[in-house]
Amino acid sequence: MKEAKSELRKIVAFSEKEHQVFIENKKEEIVAFHLQNNPFYRQLVGSKNSKNWNDLPVLNKQNLQKPLSERLSKGYSIKNSYINKTSGSSGDPFIFAKDKYSHAMTWASNIYRFGWYGIDFNSSYQARFYGIPMDFIGNKKERFKDLLSNRFRFSIFDLSDDVLEGFLKHFRTKKFDYINGYTSSIVLFAKFLQKRNIILSAICPTLKVCMVTSEMLFEDDKILLEKQFGIPIVNEYGASELDLIAFQSRSFGTDVEWLVNSETLFVEILDDNNQVVPNGTSGRIVITSLFNKAHPFIRYDIGDIGILDEKSTLKKPILQKLIGRTNDVAILPSGKKSPGLTFYYVTKSFIEDDGNVKEFIIKQTKIDSFEIEYVSETNLNLAQIQKIKKAIELYLEPGLNFKFTRKETLERSNRGKLKQFKSML
Incomplete structure (x- = not known):
């Protein structure tokens, strides 16, 4: 983590020109590594010209639905890599791997962005609106992880008024620093507060910010959340197999920018023919993980449609709009x-x-x-x-x-x- 944080600080400090050199070098480096060390990726590229970025194949989730052992790079295994499974919200779940340094870079990126709002993962107390395994062992395991991670989990499978009343009691008695979780569940809690004419920050004054993730946040829902919580609302866009993809730089006022992660990822917007579209035009969001050597995510079609703002640069890409999934x-x-x-x-x-x-x-x-x-x-x-x-x-x-x-x-x-x-x- 120490090394990853140090590298991230250097990348963030690059000038626009230095960042361009960094991106081109990392793209070339990650492709060369996987062509040499990953038979799965080598077969996928085939006879295509690997020197020309636009000739490289676009990887989709169906390509990845084969045993993980067939997709790992030489020198990497389940024992020496971080292994997880995607949520399957696109209908195509699969198991993936990250090498430990790549995983550390993901956490360094998370820590950096959450720090914009005064959140410290080591000390800030999280109110977590997420699902949880219902089996005994899985449930206890997740609760133990919550304890170690300084967070209290509100299980969102039952959001009846009686259950939400129980949520409210915890906010009255616990010193939460921030809220993080699924958009729809947090919006439902805000509607519950609205009916009772309660401002959350009035009963839990330690609250600093709310980060919503995994589902679309609509403008009127954001206004409702800001009103009922009394704190900034931050829209987060990420993918477990990659990293945080975009994170809002500011929440109050009109100057809201959804900044794309250009330190550990390279994001492209492509049309149906896999050609890059001009900024301001909608297309498929295709992402390259610049650090993951255990598993190739090179020109990976995440299954979402979005638009990069016209004023985006390579160092500061801005996600103007996330339209939805390609299968929706x-x-x-x-x-x-x-x-x-x-x-x-x-x-x-x-x-x-x-x-x-x-x-x-x-x-x-x-x-x-x-x-x-x-x-x-x-x-x-x-x-x-x-x-x-x-x-x-x-x-x-x-x-x-x-x-x-x-x-x-x-x-x-x-x-x-x-x-x-x-x-x-």
């Missing part, structure tokens, strides 16, 4: 393709007016049919449903069929994530 696209009868988030924006603007609906998900069941599952205190009325349908016709196209189903709870992944749009086609 609705195909409509006219042939039009629409990101699943379109439905979320449209319905959200109407059905949350009175605070009745707590959360919802949208499923495409047929080319012209969608089901909206929602959790609410009372059923949606006919007027609300008609408003939603009119908005969908305006933003998408007419002739679509919608079924509204009220639920007690919504289906989450085994880690507690809420997938807001899902195509069943």
Whole structure:
């Protein structure tokens, strides 16, 4: 860790020109290493010109769904590497490896960015909104890790009012420094506070900041969180197999920049033909891990769609917008393709007016049919449903069929994530 922190400090201090040299050298170095030491990557590249970066293959998650032993570099094993599994939120989970120095660089990057908000991983007390294994051994193991990591976990599998009341008691009695966890769960807690007219920082004055992760944070949800928590809200974007990908530099005021990690990662935005798109244009987010020698993540398609800001530079890339996952696209009868988030924006603007609906998900069941599952205190009325349908016709196209189903709870992944749009086609 000491060596990793020292190297990160040097990288951060580079000028724009020095950073460009650093990136080009690290790209060349990591490709050369894996071509020489990783049979899996060598086979993937094949006869392509490895000297030309744009000729290198784009790695996808399906490529990686084979035994880890077949993907490890020479000299690396399960015993001498950090091993973990992706969440599978894209539908393609796999086991991955990082060498220990690469893993240390990931932690150095985390420590650096959280430090922007006065958070010290060694001493700051975390309120953690995450899932937890339900089996006895897995549960105890995770609780023990929480103890060592100076964090208290709020399990998010049950978010009923009685359970949230229990959450509130902990904030009254514990000196939390920051909140970290899944967006949808933290937003639900904020809505609970809103109903009770409670500002969280008033009952837990030690709170400094809230970091939300793993799910989309919408602007009106951010405003709600800032109001009910009374602290800055930071939007984090990361991937367990890589690193923190982007982290907001500021939270209060209008000058909010979602800074991309350019110290341990190289991020590209590509079109469907694997060509780099101009800044300001949407495309597939493709990432290279510059330090991981145990396992190749070179031009790795993470499965998300995003836009880099036009004023981005190589040293300071800015993520203007994260649009969603590449598999979260609705195909409509006219042939039009629409990101699943379109439905979320449209319905959200109407059905949350009175605070009745707590959360919802949208499923495409047929080319012209969608089901909206929602959790609410009372059923949606006919007027609300008609408003939603009119908005969908305006933003998408007419002739679509919608079924509204009220639920007690919504289906989450085994880690507690809420997938807001899902195509069943």
